[in-house]
Amino acid sequence: MPERTIAFVVFPEITPLDLVGPLQVLQALEGLSDLRTVTVGERIEPVATDLPFRIVPARTFDEVPEPYGIIVPGGLLGPFHAMASDRLMGWLKRAASTASFVGSVCTGSLVLAALGLLEGKKATTHWSFLPHLARFGATPVKGRWVEDGNVITAAGVSAGIDMALALAARLTNESAAKTAQLILEYEPQPPFGPIAWEGSAPLLQAMGGVVAQQLPTILREKPELLAKFAP
Amino acid sequence: MPERTIAFVVFPEITPLDLVGPLQVLQALEGLSDLRTVTVGERIEPVATDLPFRIVPARTFDEVPEPYGIIVPGGLLGPFHAMASDRLMGWLKRAASTASFVGSVCTGSLVLAALGLLEGKKATTHWSFLPHLARFGATPVKGRWVEDGNVITAAGVSAGIDMALALAARLTNESAAKTAQLILEYEPQPPFGPIAWEGSAPLLQAMGGVVAQQLPTILREKPELLAKFAP
Numbered sequence: 001m002p003e004r005t006i007a008f009v010v011f012p013e014i015t016p017l018d019l020v021g022p023l024q025v026l027q028a029l030e031g032l033s034d035l036r037t038v039t040v041g042e043r044i045e046p047v048a049t050d051l052p053f054r055i056v057p058a059r060t061f062d063e064v065p066e067p068y069g070i071i072v073p074g075g076l077l078g079p080f081h082a083m084a085s086d087r088l089m090g091w092l093k094r095a096a097s098t099a100s101f102v103g104s105v106c107t108g109s110l111v112l113a114a115l116g117l118l119e120g121k122k123a124t125t126h127w128s129f130l131p132h133l134a135r136f137g138a139t140p141v142k143g144r145w146v147e148d149g150n151v152i153t154a155a156g157v158s159a160g161i162d163m164a165l166a167l168a169a170r171l172t173n174e175s176a177a178k179t180a181q182l183i184l185e186y187e188p189q190p191p192f193g194p195i196a197w198e199g200s201a202p203l204l205q206a207m208g209g210v211v212a213q214q215l216p217t218i219l220r221e222k223p224e225l226l227a228k229f230a231p
Numbered sequence: 232m233p234e235r236t237i238a239f240v241v242f243p244e245i246t247p248l249d250l251v252g253p254l255q256v257l258q259a260l261e262g263l264s265d266l267r268t269v270t271v272g273e274r275i276e277p278v279a280t281d282l283p284f285r286i287v288p289a290r291t292f293d294e295v296p297e298p299y300g301i302i303v304p305g306g307l308l309g310p311f312h313a314m315a316s317d318r319l320m321g322w323l324k325r326a327a328s329t330a331s332f333v334g335s336v337c338t339g340s341l342v343l344a345a346l347g348l349l350e351g352k353k354a355t356t357h358w359s360f361l362p363h364l365a366r367f368g369a370t371p372v373k374g375r376w377v378e379d380g381n382v383i384t385a386a387g388v389s390a391g392i393d394m395a396l397a398l399a400a401r402l403t404n405e406s407a408a409k410t411a412q413l414i415l416e417y418e419p420q421p422p423f424g425p426i427a428w429e430g431s432a433p434l435l436q437a438m439g440g441v442v443a444q445q446l447p448t449i450l451r452e453k454p455e456l457l458a459k460f461a462p
Contacts, residue, residue: 010284015255016247016251016254016255017248017251017252017255017415020247020248020251020282021248023247023282023283024246024247024248024282024388027281027282027283031437037282037283038283039282039283039284046277046287050258051251051254051255051258051268051270052254052258052268052269052270052289053241053270053286053287053288053289054286054287055284055285055286055287056277056284056285056286056287057284058283058284106416126416127416144418144420155416156414156415156416157255157414157415157416157417158392158415158416158417158419159416161389161419162419162420162421162422165421165422165423166422169422169423174423175430177422177423178423178426178427178430179427179430179434181421181423181426181427182426182427182428182430182431182434183387183388183434184248184387184388184389185337185357185358185386185387185388185389185390185426186388186389186419186421186426187375187421187425187426188389188392188393188417188419188421189375189393190393190396190412190417190418190419191393191396191397191400191408192396192400192405192408192409192412194418195409195412195413195416195417195418196409196410196412196413197413199406199409199410199413200413203410203413203414206262
């Protein structure tokens, strides 16, 4: 039986939890199924993240031309670095055209949107960027994760774990997904209950400031994309 | 006001979610407090993990001799690689003696136990290794996270996120912790509900097989520790 490879895309300034949450879930299925996980990047060299460590992907884009599935992580600035890379975007466009599914976590969906992959589809992203999806022809949906055809998108950062468990069941079976949940001892107990949404306005302003300051530099060669993310 | 540095320890074969969950939470506090996060390892070079990517820590042990706090991640084999490293264990012992708190995620608590840091204390770990803590004079407690004096230990893998939010509130205030929760959009919705504990027996056997096979090699120079982890 041939293996089904799920490629996780690595690029500068990703939020590592976006990557690691679903990767840890799906990697746990390797012993239980024909699924295999891999990370892909431009080069097999250290890539900066938004945490104080760097990540070295396992393979180059060229080495994984036709993955079975693709997951794109996000970050505050990471997705814009992804959009600025012609090599990444070229690979993603080609790979998405043959993949059985394309997924994203957090603002990774903006990268899919920039490629036109969300046009006419329901999708989600980190709460702070949700309205932006409409500028790319998508229907923004507030959900922990959203499936539409062969595209699955998760909400912000930690939502990738929930999405990956749902995806795990779809790709294998619920029993295997529950084994992954057991391995990760995933029975969350947020100590302060649900999210305090009243804090979102000041945070949005602070995050918007960082993006507004950095974006013209990161997307200097992509004016049409820069315009889409203008305030 | 001097900064308070929290050092996250990197060593071979860690489970990245153990590291990244709490690091992503505590790093979110950097703009809101005097807390700073860093990763430390033997060398600033790529280190293998149990996922298909490597991690490059930001600093060497020597560069961060007296952190304010320490967090030790776990893994199936990672903690034994940590115990086998005299440089890591020497640094951890010295750093723990001056730190305000020492924490662990998953089987990272076994590393603390091996140093005698859990003697007479209540502590937790990944469900699969919970009974082992008693062999080091600790009282095993099944909890999402367990605090005893200046030691805080989390259950398996994903529990590090919950522990870090509780820790964030203790180190700063509840409002800052809730901002971190909002940034991470942490409002979990495990798609299949609570953990299916009935799957633990076969999983324990499979994991035990891996450990039994690898441990004599990893701990070949630490016979007294090897004996503590014998079946």
